[in-house]
Amino acid sequence: MRLKTENTFVLVNHTEILEALVGLKDVQVLAYERRGPKVTLVIEQTPGEVLCPSCEARAHVKERPVVSYVDLPVYGSAMTLSWKKHRYCCVNPACSTGSWVLSDHRIAAKNCLLTTRAAKWATRQVGDGRTVSEVAAELSCDWHTVNDAVLTYGEALLAADRKRLSITSAIGLDETSFVKHSGHAHPHYATTVADVQNHQIIEILPSRNYVDVAKWVNNQSDSWKERIVYGALDMSPAYAAVYSVALPRAAQVVDPYHVVSLANRALDAVRRRVQRDQLGHRGRRDDPLYRVRRVLLMGEEKLDDKAAHRLMSLLQMGDPEGEVAISYGIKERLRDFY
Numbered sequence: 001m002r003l004k005t006e007n008t009f010v011l012v013n014h015t016e017i018l019e020a021l022v023g024l025k026d027v028q029v030l031a032y033e034r035r036g037p038k039v040t041l042v043i044e045q046t047p048g049e050v051l052c053p054s055c056e057a058r059a060h061v062k063e064r065p066v067v068s069y070v071d072l073p074v075y076g077s078a079m080t081l082s083w084k085k086h087r088y089c090c091v092n093p094a095c096s097t098g099s100w101v102l103s104d105h106r107i108a109a110k111n112c113l114l115t116t117r118a119a120k121w122a123t124r125q126v127g128d129g130r131t132v133s134e135v136a137a138e139l140s141c142d143w144h145t146v147n148d149a150v151l152t153y154g155e156a157l158l159a160a161d162r163k164r165l166s167i168t169s170a171i172g173l174d175e176t177s178f179v180k181h182s183g184h185a186h187p188h189y190a191t192t193v194a195d196v197q198n199h200q201i202i203e204i205l206p207s208r209n210y211v212d213v214a215k216w217v218n219n220q221s222d223s224w225k226e227r228i229v230y231g232a233l234d235m236s237p238a239y240a241a242v243y244s245v246a247l248p249r250a251a252q253v254v255d256p257y258h259v260v261s262l263a264n265r266a267l268d269a270v271r272r273r274v275q276r277d278q279l280g281h282r283g284r285r286d287d288p289l290y291r292v293r294r295v296l297l298m299g300e301e302k303l304d305d306k307a308a309h310r311l312m313s314l315l316q317m318g319d320p321e322g323e324v325a326i327s328y329g330i331k332e333r334l335r336d337f338y
């Protein structure tokens with residue numbers, strides 16, 4: 001079909017544009033205009049008979065206001081969607097209903113200046129790590145426009161994700177520390193609840209305390225709780241207690257990373273104790289055990305012959321009873337196990 005627009009004639013296949021650019025039923029393309037880098041798509045809804053929402057009398061079209069939205073970029077440049085809307089009013093003279101505009105959230109949500117598909121696209125871009133300014137530049141629109149859309153749709157996508165992720169049989173609790181910007185010197189701790197089966201985050205709780213985390217687990221539905229067969233955790237007693245009390249049937253699983261880091265901490269404690277026993281003071285720069293402190297925490301396989309030899313001779317000097325060497329061996333065997 002041939003569409004006449006103000007300055008251009010564009011040959012378009014109606015159905016193709018509907019599929020590719022709008023893809024919605026009850027929506028038709030009125031014009032597709034390309035002037036220089038600017039692309040504008042003009043659409044309207046094709047409503048059947050519309051009734052008054054309060055008295056159900058027939059409504060008639062009062063105005064056709066055109067509202068422009070920022071749409072997805074097409075061929076590298078941002079597209080404008082001009083939506084020729086329908087403003088209706090009730091024909092019943094006794095009805096006090098004012099006029100109303102027909103909306104369609106599949107095209108654009110109320111109070112959002114981006115089309116729904118552009119808002120979803122922008123949200124994913126920002127979710128993948130691009131900045132709001134970059135996305136705004138690509139859409140040739142204002143920073144606030146994109147930011148508002150990302151906040152609105154981000155929340156909705158997260159909610160949809162939570163719903164989808166409710167089907168899992170393995171969760172994990174992990175502690176994350178973060179320093180607040182607002183002048184607090186002490187780090188705050190959060191608990192990440194992850195769906196370890198589907199590698200997704202379910203929730204971030206602003207606490208690592210037993211009471212708060214257990215409360216969150218308790219608030220989940222019974223069917224959700226019954227499904228959990230495995231509970232992964234670092235080795236914190238608080239999370240172990242959460243599982244024991246709130247999900248008693250779930251097998252508690254410790255991540256190899258946490259086991260190895262516990263072994264590393266124990267090895268380091270032995271090194272410091274032997275250091276004090278041997279020399280009567282904390283490690284100093286030239287002390288043999290102080291000099292090997294980092295090498296001890298490295299994996300055996302990462303040491304070349306020279307480094308391995310250096311480790312052995314420093315241990316011979318600083319660790320005559322072989323306590324550090326034995327601890328090191330245990331840590332390495334534990335790593336082998338995994």
Ligand SMILES: [Zn+2]
Pocket residue numbers: 052053054055056057090091092095096097
């Ligand atoms: Zn009415």
